[in-house]
Amino acid sequence: MSLPTERTEGHRSPEQPQRAEATRLTPLREGPLLVEGPVEIVMPDGTVERCDRPVVALCMCRRSLRSPFCDTSHRPRLRRERREREKEEKAEKAEKDKQEEKAEERAPE
Structure with missing residues:
Protein backbone atom coordinates (compact mmCIF):
# COMPACT_ATOMS: atom_id res chain seq x y z
CA MET A 1 0.00 0.00 0.00
CA SER A 2 1.52 3.32 -1.02
CA LEU A 3 0.92 6.59 0.75
CA PRO A 4 -0.30 9.60 -1.23
CA THR A 5 2.43 12.07 -2.05
CA GLU A 6 0.10 15.01 -2.59
CA ARG A 7 -2.86 16.20 -0.58
CA THR A 8 -5.98 16.71 -2.64
CA GLU A 9 -8.65 19.33 -1.97
CA GLY A 10 -11.02 16.68 -0.61
CA HIS A 11 -8.55 15.67 2.12
CA ARG A 12 -7.88 19.13 3.52
CA SER A 13 -10.09 20.45 6.29
CA PRO A 14 -11.43 23.99 5.76
CA GLU A 15 -9.34 25.51 8.58
CA GLN A 16 -6.04 24.28 7.11
CA PRO A 17 -4.30 26.91 4.99
CA GLN A 18 -2.81 25.80 1.70
CA ARG A 19 0.99 25.61 1.91
CA ALA A 20 3.44 26.58 -0.77
CA GLU A 21 5.86 23.82 0.31
CA ALA A 22 5.53 20.56 2.18
CA THR A 23 6.80 20.46 5.76
CA ARG A 24 9.97 18.40 5.95
CA LEU A 25 10.23 15.72 8.68
CA THR A 26 13.54 13.91 9.20
CA PRO A 27 13.61 10.97 11.63
CA LEU A 28 17.10 10.41 13.04
CA ARG A 29 18.21 6.87 13.80
CA GLU A 30 18.20 6.45 17.59
CA GLY A 31 17.28 10.10 17.99
CA PRO A 32 14.57 12.72 17.59
CA LEU A 33 12.25 13.59 14.71
CA LEU A 34 13.43 16.84 13.11
CA VAL A 35 10.66 19.11 11.83
CA GLU A 36 11.30 22.23 9.82
CA GLY A 37 9.70 24.98 11.88
CA PRO A 38 8.16 27.05 13.12
CA VAL A 39 5.64 24.57 14.51
CA GLU A 40 2.59 24.49 16.72
CA ILE A 41 1.88 21.21 18.52
CA VAL A 42 -1.55 20.54 19.95
CA MET A 43 -1.08 18.57 23.17
CA PRO A 44 -3.50 15.87 24.42
CA LEU A 65 11.71 16.10 30.45
CA ARG A 66 10.67 18.80 27.93
CA SER A 67 8.24 16.60 25.99
CA PRO A 68 7.26 16.83 23.18
CA PHE A 69 10.60 18.52 22.48
CA CYS A 70 13.85 16.54 22.58
CA ASP A 71 16.26 17.36 25.39
CA THR A 72 18.80 14.67 24.35
CA SER A 73 17.80 12.36 27.21
CA HIS A 74 18.21 9.48 24.74
CA ARG A 75 21.99 9.98 24.60
CA PRO A 76 23.20 8.72 28.03
CA ARG A 77 21.11 5.58 27.80
CA LEU A 78 22.33 4.79 24.30
CA ARG A 79 25.93 5.16 25.45
CA ARG A 80 25.30 2.92 28.46
CA GLU A 81 23.58 0.29 26.31
CA ARG A 82 26.43 0.42 23.78
CA ARG A 83 29.03 0.02 26.57
CA GLU A 84 27.15 -2.95 28.00
CA ARG A 85 26.82 -4.56 24.56
CA GLU A 86 30.55 -4.06 23.86
CA LYS A 87 31.41 -5.51 27.28
CA GLU A 88 29.25 -8.59 26.56
CA GLU A 89 30.82 -9.01 23.11
CA LYS A 90 34.31 -8.76 24.62
CA ALA A 91 33.44 -11.39 27.26
CA GLU A 92 31.99 -13.68 24.57
CA LYS A 93 35.13 -13.31 22.46
CA ALA A 94 37.37 -14.05 25.46
CA LYS A 102 41.64 -25.75 25.15
CA ALA A 103 40.70 -27.45 21.88
CA GLU A 104 44.21 -26.84 20.50
CA GLU A 105 45.78 -28.29 23.67
CA ARG A 106 43.68 -31.45 23.37
CA ALA A 107 44.30 -31.94 19.66
CA PRO A 108 47.12 -34.40 18.85
CA GLU A 109 50.00 -33.02 16.86
Whole structure:
Protein backbone atom coordinates (compact mmCIF):
# COMPACT_ATOMS: atom_id res chain seq x y z
CA MET A 1 0.00 0.00 0.00
CA SER A 2 1.52 3.32 -1.02
CA LEU A 3 0.92 6.59 0.75
CA PRO A 4 -0.30 9.60 -1.23
CA THR A 5 2.43 12.07 -2.05
CA GLU A 6 0.10 15.01 -2.59
CA ARG A 7 -2.86 16.20 -0.58
CA THR A 8 -5.98 16.71 -2.64
CA GLU A 9 -8.65 19.33 -1.97
CA GLY A 10 -11.02 16.68 -0.61
CA HIS A 11 -8.55 15.67 2.12
CA ARG A 12 -7.88 19.13 3.52
CA SER A 13 -10.09 20.45 6.29
CA PRO A 14 -11.43 23.99 5.76
CA GLU A 15 -9.34 25.51 8.58
CA GLN A 16 -6.04 24.28 7.11
CA PRO A 17 -4.30 26.91 4.99
CA GLN A 18 -2.81 25.80 1.70
CA ARG A 19 0.99 25.61 1.91
CA ALA A 20 3.44 26.58 -0.77
CA GLU A 21 5.86 23.82 0.31
CA ALA A 22 5.53 20.56 2.18
CA THR A 23 6.80 20.46 5.76
CA ARG A 24 9.97 18.40 5.95
CA LEU A 25 10.23 15.72 8.68
CA THR A 26 13.54 13.91 9.20
CA PRO A 27 13.61 10.97 11.63
CA LEU A 28 17.10 10.41 13.04
CA ARG A 29 18.21 6.87 13.80
CA GLU A 30 18.20 6.45 17.59
CA GLY A 31 17.28 10.10 17.99
CA PRO A 32 14.57 12.72 17.59
CA LEU A 33 12.25 13.59 14.71
CA LEU A 34 13.43 16.84 13.11
CA VAL A 35 10.66 19.11 11.83
CA GLU A 36 11.30 22.23 9.82
CA GLY A 37 9.70 24.98 11.88
CA PRO A 38 8.16 27.05 13.12
CA VAL A 39 5.64 24.57 14.51
CA GLU A 40 2.59 24.49 16.72
CA ILE A 41 1.88 21.21 18.52
CA VAL A 42 -1.55 20.54 19.95
CA MET A 43 -1.08 18.57 23.17
CA PRO A 44 -3.50 15.87 24.42
CA ASP A 45 -4.99 18.33 26.94
CA GLY A 46 -5.70 20.84 24.14
CA THR A 47 -2.92 23.30 24.96
CA VAL A 48 -0.74 24.47 22.09
CA GLU A 49 3.06 24.38 22.28
CA ARG A 50 4.69 26.75 19.80
CA CYS A 51 8.33 26.80 18.73
CA ASP A 52 9.65 29.39 16.26
CA ARG A 53 13.02 27.76 15.60
CA PRO A 54 13.92 26.92 12.00
CA VAL A 55 14.26 23.22 12.93
CA VAL A 56 12.51 21.61 15.89
CA ALA A 57 13.58 18.28 17.43
CA LEU A 58 10.64 16.23 18.69
CA CYS A 59 11.32 13.46 21.20
CA MET A 60 10.73 9.92 19.94
CA CYS A 61 12.17 7.99 22.91
CA ARG A 62 9.72 9.43 25.49
CA ARG A 63 12.54 10.15 27.95
CA SER A 64 12.55 13.92 27.47
CA LEU A 65 11.71 16.10 30.45
CA ARG A 66 10.67 18.80 27.93
CA SER A 67 8.24 16.60 25.99
CA PRO A 68 7.26 16.83 23.18
CA PHE A 69 10.60 18.52 22.48
CA CYS A 70 13.85 16.54 22.58
CA ASP A 71 16.26 17.36 25.39
CA THR A 72 18.80 14.67 24.35
CA SER A 73 17.80 12.36 27.21
CA HIS A 74 18.21 9.48 24.74
CA ARG A 75 21.99 9.98 24.60
CA PRO A 76 23.20 8.72 28.03
CA ARG A 77 21.11 5.58 27.80
CA LEU A 78 22.33 4.79 24.30
CA ARG A 79 25.93 5.16 25.45
CA ARG A 80 25.30 2.92 28.46
CA GLU A 81 23.58 0.29 26.31
CA ARG A 82 26.43 0.42 23.78
CA ARG A 83 29.03 0.02 26.57
CA GLU A 84 27.15 -2.95 28.00
CA ARG A 85 26.82 -4.56 24.56
CA GLU A 86 30.55 -4.06 23.86
CA LYS A 87 31.41 -5.51 27.28
CA GLU A 88 29.25 -8.59 26.56
CA GLU A 89 30.82 -9.01 23.11
CA LYS A 90 34.31 -8.76 24.62
CA ALA A 91 33.44 -11.39 27.26
CA GLU A 92 31.99 -13.68 24.57
CA LYS A 93 35.13 -13.31 22.46
CA ALA A 94 37.37 -14.05 25.46
CA GLU A 95 35.32 -17.19 26.22
CA LYS A 96 35.53 -18.31 22.59
CA ASP A 97 39.31 -17.75 22.53
CA LYS A 98 39.64 -19.72 25.76
CA GLN A 99 37.66 -22.64 24.29
CA GLU A 100 39.80 -22.59 21.13
CA GLU A 101 42.98 -22.73 23.25
CA LYS A 102 41.64 -25.75 25.15
CA ALA A 103 40.70 -27.45 21.88
CA GLU A 104 44.21 -26.84 20.50
CA GLU A 105 45.78 -28.29 23.67
CA ARG A 106 43.68 -31.45 23.37
CA ALA A 107 44.30 -31.94 19.66
CA PRO A 108 47.12 -34.40 18.85
CA GLU A 109 50.00 -33.02 16.86
